[in-house]
Amino acid sequence: MNTDVQIAIVGSAGDGTIAAGDILRRAMAEIGYRVISFDLYPAEIRGFGKCIARLRVSDEQAYSLKQKSDILVSLDDSHAIPHVGEAREWGAVIYETNSVNPLPEGAHLSAHIDPGQVPYNVPIRELAEKSTGAARSRNIVVVGYIIGLMRLPLEPALRALTGKFKGKGEIAQKNEAALRAGYEEGLRWFRLDDIEFGPPPAQERGAHLEMINGNAAIVRGALDAGIDTFFGYPITPATSIMERLASEMPKRGARLVQTEDEIAAISATLGAGFAGARAATATSGPGLSLMAEMLGFGVIAEVPSVVFVSQRGGPSTGMPTKHEQSDLNMAVFGGHGDAPRIVIAPTNVEGCYRCAGRAFEMAEAYQTPVIVLLDLYLSNRYETVPFPDRPPFEADTNRYADTRGGAAGFQRYVLTADGVSPRSTPGQPGGMHVATGLEHNELGRPNDQPDMHLAQSRKRHEKLKAALRHPGFEPAKRFGDTGAVDVGLVAWGSSFGECLEAMYLAQEEGIRCAALKVLMISPFPVEMATSFLADCKEVLVPEVNYQGQFAGILQMQVPRAVTRMTRIPCAPMRVEEILDEIRRLAGRVVEPQAA
Amino acid sequence: MGEIRPVYLEDKLKEVEDSGRLDYRSKALPTWCPGCGYFSIVEAVATALCELGIPNENAVMVSGIGCSSRFPFFINTYGIHTLHGRALPSALGVKTANPALTVVAVGGDGDGFAIGGGHVPHAARRNLDITYLLFDNGIYGLTKGQTSPTSAIGFKTPTSPYANPDRPLNPLLMLLSYGASWVGQSYAGDPEHLRSMVRQALEHRGFSYLHILSPCVTFDKTHRTYVNLGMQVHPLPATHDPADKLAAMGEAMKNEQAPAVGLYYREQRPTLDDALDALVEKAGGEKRGLRGGRGRKLR
Numbered sequence: 097m098n099t100d101v102q103i104a105i106v107g108s109a110g111d112g113t114i115a116a117g118d119i120l121r122r123a124m125a126e127i128g129y130r131v132i133s134f135d136l137y138p139a140e141i142r143g144f145g146k147c148i149a150r151l152r153v154s155d156e157q158a159y160s161l162k163q164k165s166d167i168l169v170s171l172d173d174s175h176a177i178p179h180v181g182e183a184r185e186w187g188a189v190i191y192e193t194n195s196v197n198p199l200p201e202g203a204h205l206s207a208h209i210d211p212g213q214v215p216y217n218v219p220i221r222e223l224a225e226k227s228t229g230a231a232r233s234r235n236i237v238v239v240g241y242i243i244g245l246m247r248l249p250l251e252p253a254l255r256a257l258t259g260k261f262k263g264k265g266e267i268a269q270k271n272e273a274a275l276r277a278g279y280e281e282g283l284r285w286f287r288l289d290d291i292e293f294g295p296p297p298a299q300e301r302g303a304h305l306e307m308i309n310g311n312a313a314i315v316r317g318a319l320d321a322g323i324d325t326f327f328g329y330p331i332t333p334a335t336s337i338m339e340r341l342a343s344e345m346p347k348r349g350a351r352l353v354q355t356e357d358e359i360a361a362i363s364a365t366l367g368a369g370f371a372g373a374r375a376a377t378a379t380s381g382p383g384l385s386l387m388a389e390m391l392g393f394g395v396i397a398e399v400p401s402v403v404f405v406s407q408r409g410g411p412s413t414g415m416p417t418k419h420e421q422s423d424l425n426m427a428v429f430g431g432h433g434d435a436p437r438i439v440i441a442p443t444n445v446e447g448c449y450r451c452a453g454r455a456f457e458m459a460e461a462y463q464t465p466v467i468v469l470l471d472l473y474l475s476n477r478y479e480t481v482p483f484p485d486r487p488p489f490e491a492d493t494n495r496y497a498d499t500r501g502g503a504a505g506f507q508r509y510v511l512t513a514d515g516v517s518p519r520s521t522p523g524q525p526g527g528m529h530v531a532t533g534l535e536h537n538e539l540g541r542p543n544d545q546p547d548m549h550l551a552q553s554r555k556r557h558e559k560l561k562a563a564l565r566h567p568g569f570e571p572a573k574r575f576g577d578t579g580a581v582d583v584g585l586v587a588w589g590s591s592f593g594e595c596l597e598a599m600y601l602a603q604e605e606g607i608r609c610a611a612l613k614v615l616m617i618s619p620f621p622v623e624m625a626t627s628f629l630a631d632c633k634e635v636l637v638p639e640v641n642y643q644g645q646f647a648g649i650l651q652m653q654v655p656r657a658v659t660r661m662t663r664i665p666c667a668p669m670r671v672e673e674i675l676d677e678i679r680r681l682a683g684r685v686v687e688p689q690a691a
Numbered sequence: 692m693g694e695i696r697p698v699y700l701e702d703k704l705k706e707v708e709d710s711g712r713l714d715y716r717s718k719a720l721p722t723w724c725p726g727c728g729y730f731s732i733v734e735a736v737a738t739a740l741c742e743l744g745i746p747n748e749n750a751v752m753v754s755g756i757g758c759s760s761r762f763p764f765f766i767n768t769y770g771i772h773t774l775h776g777r778a779l780p781s782a783l784g785v786k787t788a789n790p791a792l793t794v795v796a797v798g799g800d801g802d803g804f805a806i807g808g809g810h811v812p813h814a815a816r817r818n819l820d821i822t823y824l825l826f827d828n829g830i831y832g833l834t835k836g837q838t839s840p841t842s843a844i845g846f847k848t849p850t851s852p853y854a855n856p857d858r859p860l861n862p863l864l865m866l867l868s869y870g871a872s873w874v875g876q877s878y879a880g881d882p883e884h885l886r887s888m889v890r891q892a893l894e895h896r897g898f899s900y901l902h903i904l905s906p907c908v909t910f911d912k913t914h915r916t917y918v919n920l921g922m923q924v925h926p927l928p929a930t931h932d933p934a935d936k937l938a939a940m941g942e943a944m945k946n947e948q949a950p951a952v953g954l955y956y957r958e959q960r961p962t963l964d965d966a967l968d969a970l971v972e973k974a975g976g977e978k979r980g981l982r983g984g985r986g987r988k989l990r
Contacts, residue, residue: 324979325788327780346974351787351967356813360780363773367753367784370771375788393774505718522769522785522792525748530763530770533756541719541764 099129099294102152102162103242105235106179107171109138109145112235115260116171117149119239122256125307125480127248128296130157133478134668139417146175155297157480159444160593163672166291169238171220173205180205185212186290188245190238193217214288216245223277233274240275244282246293250275303482310448310474313481314378314404315340317452319348320487324373326352327364329383332416333472334406337378358383362390362403366465369394369401370531372494372521374456378404381423382413384467388431391465395435395556397531398509398517400459400494404452407471409666418666419472421589422641427467428618428649436557438462439618441469443592445479447615453489454569461493461566462559463516469617471640473668474590488568494519499526507538511551515559560619571616572624575599577608582682584632585611586625586658588646591639591669598674607682617646620653629654634681636661638674712741717767723758728879728905729826732889733765735882736795736824739890740768750793753782755807757799758833758907759826776807779814782821783963790964793893794821800841801831804860808840815869815898820962822892822899825862826879828907829915836910843914863943866900867936867956873899874939874956876946878924879906880917884952891954897962904950920950927953934958 103120107113114135121133132152138145152161164184170176170191183189191205201207209215218241224233236257243253257275261268299305308316314337318326326345328338338352345352355361361377368375379387384405394401407423409415427439438458442451448470455466497518499506508529510517517538520527529540535552537543564571576599583602587595592613602609612628614621629635635658637647644660651658661677663669679686707713715737723729740750750768754760756775763770773781782796796814803811803825814823830848831837837850841862846855866874873895877888885903892899904924906915927942931953939956961969971978 325784327784327787343974346967346971347976349971349976349979351971353783353787353817353963353967355780355783356809359777360783360810360813363777363780364784364787366773367771367781367786368788369784370781371751371785371788371792373784373788375784389774390777397771522751522789523748525746528747528767528769530752530772532764532772533774534772 098155099292100152100154100158101167101291101293102150102165103167103169104165104179104182105149105169105171105238106176107147107235108175109147111147111171112232113147113171114149116235116239117151119236119253119256119260120242121151121478122259122307123239123243123253124151124153125305126252126255128299128305129153130155130297130480131307131478132158132161134161134473134476136667148179153293155294157444157446160597160668160671162597163670167242169242170205171234171238173203176205177208180208180210180213183213186214186288188214188216188288188291190216190218190241192221193219194221216285218281223281224274227273227277228270233271236271236274237278240278241282244279245285245287246291247283247287248293250279300482302486303484305480305482307478307480308445309476309478310442310445310470311336311406311476312340313445313448314452314468314470315344316483317449318376318456319344321453321456321489322374322491323376323456324350325365325368325375326350326377327355327361327368327375328352328377329355329358329361329379331358331380331383333408333475334378334380334383334404336475337404337406358386359390362387365401365403366390366394366397366399369399369459370397370521374460375400376402376404376456378406380406380408381410381426384423384426384430388426391437392431392433392435393533394465395437396533396535398463398556399465399531400463401465402455402459402468403465404468405470406475407469415666417472419668420640420664420666421471421591422643422645424469424588424617424641424645424649427469434553434557436560437464437618438466438560438563438616439469440466440616441589442474443589443613443615445474445477446481448474449481449483451615453487454566457490457493458563458566461495461516462563463519464560469589471590477590496520497527499524501526505529505539508540509536509552509555510538511555514562515555564616564619564621569616571614571621573613573615574610574628575613576603576610578610580631581608581610581633583607583609583634583636583678584628585609585636585638585674585678586614586628586650587611587638588614588617589639594669594671594674595638597671598678601671601675602678602682605679605684607678607684609678617649620649622653625650625654629656635659636674636677636681638663638669638677640664640669710738710741712737715740715747715767717765719764721765722761724909726908727758728828728903729759729762731879731882731885732824732826732903732905733762735886735889736766738886739893740793742890743893745793749791750795751785753778753785753794753796755798755802756833757802757831759797759799760802762797776802776805776810778802779807779810779823783814783819786819786821787963787967790820795824795893796821797824797826799832799839800825800827800829800862801839804840804862811866812869815866815871815900817963817966818870818872818897818960820897820964822895822901824889824892825900825902826905827862827902828905828911829859830907830911832907832910836907846914848910861943861946862902863946863955864940867940867943871900871956872897872958872960875900875954876902876904876950876952878904878920878950878952880920881924881952888952888954895957897960923949925949925951927951927955
């Protein structure tokens, strides 16, 4: 029996919608299922905006949410009515039986349920009031109800509840009563046959499963790689990286300083990198723009450093709480001069962990700034991640110079076969040198002769190619059908999840289809992309920006015609839309979609 | 002025060689114009490092961009010659990563108070344990003589051909109010005084700010010349108490007429390192000892 159930809870700000989703996904993860979850909430902290918590529970880690939910819960009918269609045929729609006030005709959800959907009208408010004396715990009642309805164990949800309301004695007690009341009610109702929760999958050996979002995974990766210093400035949606590090780093003797701006953050990060620390900062698009000049310094002075960037809608202040993938050009090309750097973009939460750790290894090994490019969707989305019991990262990937007895000046930028010069750090006798933003000779002294500029420029570019073969890191990976295909998708970042989902659906329809996940965008895995594109009759490049920035980079590296699919819905791309494009490119008839 | 004695070149050379301070001079020759005041600052820093017995490899000179910011190339220690205005935040990174290092940030008036002005208050208020040497010549030398934030009203330059209308900043007063824990002023034309002040600044535990007045002999023939400065510069009153911040501010205000050199203000208070260590203790973490670029792994 396979488990693949998606639950959506729709409510209004203040209903506890997101909290309910959080308890539910934590409970599911503790039972041992794999979870992916992304919440939608209004930009404003207060008010009556729409909130939706969505979670998909399955045996194998899913890469994206499904188009249709198996269970839809309404905590506020006015917001839920437009979403009723999200519940699939024979899916459950759970809603309040008794509204507080008499509602005008059509304002109650019961009037909007489609034929085929299964209505569950539950006295949610009454259960909350009876068990806790107030209606506030409606959200918790619903969590208990779903668990009871699905005949799942209650204990994991109880523990998730305890964790969430730790140290809030009376509230915790009331919530527990509400959870139990909902659970008992759920047990009394008939269970739907085609919403199935099978036994949870076996746990991987040498790893433990945790529910975590992208930003938290970045933090975990940074800590497991032994981060020494962090300098940052708050900015949505990257802030929680700094907040989490602020509480975790001191526990490990590491240091974090909130700087006066992003320019100071990157300057200090490079200062610490120069001093030999594993140093990082985190920001979003506007901060990355401010950091551009200093990143160029990191490139020419060859200073190891890591910049985590979580993209949001741009340009300028843009849309701070909306998803977009429009800072790719800035990350890869931002700043003046020929300034090559490493840019990697994880595609899921587990990838955030791995990319964060590997970024520190790469920064040291190739002596360069490394940008890890996330986006709002990935930063905030929760997934179950099997964390290895022993961190898979190397603690030190520096190539140190032996400077003992060096009477002549130390050649910090000596020209080597692979372009990486052995380095020294302050405190090391005989290794004194100046790291400068001026073009320089092997000694690091200012030098603007054409031969030297060419030699040093070549060194800075060529040394990065080794990153494409970095141990434990795949710069690109192919999924789907092997050999020649009708449609090949090339995708990066969080969009890859939706592409993969669309690809599987297209395969089910008999379309020969494959997808290339590109993790390293600079330097670009040209060979892998070339051989993949050679297999594809049509190439589709979906991404969430207006210009098709990734498609542009792809075509610059591997010249050939591709279909750019650019959408800016201020949210993740829809699987259905990608599927339609695949159908079109494969020559299938596509029904026009209702707006 | 005391008794005047002849100085013989051989004696002077021998004295310099014996002192060991040449070890702190790099083999690169300064790129400054003959007569520039900055030469005496190189000499003062080399002497201070030597006298304090700081090993070459344990000191880092951090600078931004400008004539003065070429400084790290002329001292035989580690150095970073960063971007215009970014010496202080870069120094923050170096010192935070490895508190055992002696970190000296250097830069000019444009670097520190125009483009980099936003960083100065924060380095000062955090009491970052570094020394900041500000070479003030009241002009942009490297771009050939434009006005700077400390240029006098009425100064004619290529970017202010009808005379500069802007008031100059009062850096000493600013640093005092920012919370710098050591504030002093010296003059490049008085090497003895400069050496002593640089040494005191390096010895101070906390953020020490030394403002060094220096003429630009190439682009300023009218205002901040050796002749003018020589007439204006005078010592702080012997009665000045460096523990008295209000008095220090009063003296700093008088700078707008004629600059007084000496130690304006000094206090002892916890540094940023202390604060970060306290944080580690509070969180129940273990101090890493010499974090020094993961210093434990260095040979």
